[in-house]
Amino acid sequence: MPAPAIQVDNLSKLYHIGASEQYHTFREAIIEVASAPLRRLRNFGRASSSDSNIIWALKDATFAVQPGEVVGVIGRNGSGKSTLLKILSRITEPTEGRAHMRGRVGSLLEVGTGFHPELTGRENIYLSGAILGMKRTEINRKFDEIVDFSGVKKFIDTPVKRYSSGMKVRLGFAVAAHLDPEILLIDEVLAVGDAEFQNKCLGKMDDVAKSGRTVLFVSHNMGAITDLCPRALLLTRGSLQADGSTPDVVSEYLSVATPDGYVDLRHWKSERSGDGPMRIEAVEILDSKGARAGQIQAGEPIRFRLSVRGKSGAKCNLSVAIRDMMERIIYNPNTSDDKATVTLPAERAIVEVSLQENRLARGDYSASVWLGDAMNVTNDRVHHCLKFRIEDSSLGQTRSKGLVRTNGQWSVQRRGL
Amino acid sequence: MNPQSNQFTSAMTADESAPAAPSEDIPELIIEAQKGWIPIHFGDLWRYRELLYFLTWRDVKIRYKQTVFGFLWAFIQPFLKMIVFSVIFGGLAQMDSEGFPYPIFVFAGLLPWQFFSESLSRSSNSVVGSSSLVTKVYFPRLVIPLGAVGGCLVDFAISFLVLVGLMAWYGIAPRVGILMVGPLVVLTVIASLGAGTLISALNVAYRDFRYVVPFMVQIWMFLTPVIYSVDIIPEDWQWLLMLNPMAGIVDGYRSAILGKPFDWSNIAISAAVALVLFFVGAVVFRRIERRFADII
Known part of the structure; x- marks a missing residue:
């Protein structure tokens, strides 16, 4: 068996959630340093007072992903999914543990990363591509393909600030979709755009999944996870709760919920x-x-x-x-x-x-x-x-595909000539 | 999109990526908590040199977007400053200009100073200003202040043309010393990067620096022989002034441009301080860098 593409061992990330960590001023830092000995003296023999101000966003996550595997990551908001992706894409450092990546890593945590509103669509393709790690020659080669995929050809020389939000999303996804590293980390990018474009994105994701690349895909969309990923990981409050075939993990996720209401x-x-x-x-x-x-x-x-x-x-x-x-x-x-x-x-x-x-x-x-x-x-x-x-009610299956159901009043009458 | 073109394009990308894969082995990357002082990863920076180019290009491009005068601003700004300084300090205050016409004397100092102060103020806000990138994608963070300085270098090159015009106007022919401009530009970049990286990183952790920088730049200018000549300070005490890296550099530019003799010991002191500043800036930046995404 080849070495895993992603090998994660006891990966943990600690966040301090005190106001001081969020928005530090120099004065506070000085006061903190000055008062540190005093505080230590005061807390002597007592448990650390800051225990309540820390959160393990990720705790002891261990798993391996083989090359070419497509793995979904699910869990509620705040369960550590995004933290995991941020660590693996080197945006933030783990507090403990390590991850070993074999292959070039591309991460897609946002659609339209690095877009500048004043620049045109064309300029932004180059800028965003470079930020995501593409070479200029690579962008040149794929430029037409990216523009075609985005469907904003007519506006390619218009500043992006004049785009509708939908157009921005299309262009952003189009750039990202043409990134081809060996390992791709994707966070929830499909939750945007209209239904038609979402399907297009899912189609592209499916191509990516079948192209032999290693993919880690975070989403709340159980349908997309089930369609795209044979295997899934479930995170609950920072720890890995389940790792297995997607249908099993999804049903565990849904049942963890609150079986008894x-x-x-x-x-x-x-x-x-x-x-x-x-x-x-x-x-x-x-x-x-x-x-x-x-x-x-x-x-x-x-x-x-x-x-x-x-x-x-x-x-x-x-x-x-x-x-x-x-x-x-x-x-x-x-x-x-x-x-x-x-x-x-x-x-x-x-x-x-x-x-x-x-x-x-x-x-x-x-x-x-x-x-x-x-x-x-x-x-x-x-x-x-x-x-x-x-x-479904005991009376039978519903067929409505709407977000909400509604009862229509249907009527029929003979049509005059 | 028809299926045929789709197949064609995917076949093409497959073909093109195939030979690339074996030529470079699979890069391996270990992610774990780093301890202590982290050295600069030059290989990583080199790999992202195109990003540096694009960030510089973006900075230059958007600076003059939706302005009527566009690139002309790069000429107008130093030119107007020169006129104001010439009237106030050269005309009214009768400052000593070592025998040169005051306008060109002050401009030869303004040029590097403008570059330095712009680089410093832009780079010190650059990381905080790129928070959406820092929290969403990895790249060596040093590229951000580097790109800001790069953008200022372009402006510097443009305003250099104004200098050429002034030299022609006053009939000052360049001597061999003009070749020193190259090394001096490198020194200016080093000094501004040092201060820029240092403050940009500190600014992420402590937003106080946002308020400190404009004030600091102003004071710094008076500690630099821009509007006055180094000669107004007694010879024995000049080394003290040279602890400000920009002092020796600005004086060096004057020698290079106006053809007055170089004061090598002054330049050496300033160059040494600039290098120390650069080193300190890089080290502090690397130290705070790993927490950027968490605290920005």
Whole structure:
């Protein structure tokens, strides 16, 4: 067996999430240095106070990818997928562990990397190509092909700032698609553009996958992952949770979610923000019979039950965002729009919102919850805390391909001559 | 797109990439945390020389986009400065200009100074200004300040033409010393890269430098013999002035252009300081570079 194209051993990345690391000023650095001995003295014998300010974005990831293999990487937002790609593409350094890459690496973390709005399409092809690691001769050779693929031939000598966002994306992808390193790292670039162009991109990706190159492909689009990658990795909160055939890993990903339609948020940290006095302690999904359920039939009313803790008598606003697997918000019921600001009847309260009209199409969804005070100042926000699946109703399969279902009123009548 | 052309193009790329693969062996790359001081990876920089070219080209290209005068600005700016300085310092203040007409005396100093100060201010903001690149794609980060300095070098070449015009106007014929301009340009690049890389890296970590640079450039100009002659400082104390690398360099340009004798010891001190600055800048840059994507 040949040596693996990508060999990753115990790769870990630590992030400090204190404000000081985010935006440092020189004065702060000086103060920090000056006060370091004092702080050490104060914390003597105590556990490091900064433990709560660190996050292992990636922890002990170990896997190998053989040359020519196409591997999908899935996981929720914040699970470490992007961190993994950033380390492998040398944008950021790992804190621990190592990765061994055999072959030229090309990474595609964004469409239109390095585009400058003042430059024309033609100029940007050269600039972006050079930034992505192409040689000038290589760009010259592929220039016509890139322009053809992008479909913006007419505007190739127009500054990119005059392009529509769709045109920019097309041109950006066209440049990137003509990159041919031995190892290609791709992050979620297909989540942009219109459906037609997305299909074109998927087609191109398929060509890439079949051309014998090694590909690591991060996406939220389970369909694309299943179509393109025979093998998938699942990351959960920075660690590698599953590694195997794509259908198995995808179903594990979807089931990790919340099989019983309930999540306890009291000690939840992932993708959570806001530190107001009011907290969301749990979220449940209930089906039409009032039972907790991770699976809801298409068309069946859904009810979300939120356990909220705060001062008795406090006013608060709540919001639930239902996203599909492509991270698009489909429904976003909230008390502000519904003129239903809640007054907490006690320190612990249960707030329910029901969606009588459930038009969600078949598929997998996630719910994010938000709690704010009467002025809509965020107290607590938890992204993607609850996963659920909409299944075909027992009455039969749905055929709609729409994002949401709707019932049409159909009629027919004899056509006069 | 018809399927035939598609097949043709893919066959072509396959053919062209096939011979390339065996000729260079598969590059191997080990990614792990680097400790301590990291040397400059010249091989990597060389591999990305085309990117350096494109970044320089982009800088030059967009600087004068949507301006009426376009490239003329590269002439106008130093020319106007020269006139203002000539009126104020040459005319009103009667500054000593070592016997040369003040306009050409000040211009011979302004030219390298302008190049240095522009390089310094552009490169010090270059990395922060390229944050979208730094967080999305790998390339040797040193290419960014290098590209900024490269763009200024183009402007420098253009304003050199103004100097040629001035020399003709005042009837100053170039002597053999003019050949020193080449090495002096290299020294200026070294000095501005040193300061530029140092500040661009520090600017990523501490945004305070954004406010420091314009102020620093102004002070620095008064510490450089641009509007005045080195001779106003007593011979014994000139070495102190030369600790400012631009002092010896600017004086050197004057000797090269106006044909006055070179003060080699002054140039040597400044050159040594420029090299130290370059080294310090590169080392600090490499030190902070690996955290760029995390803190930018």
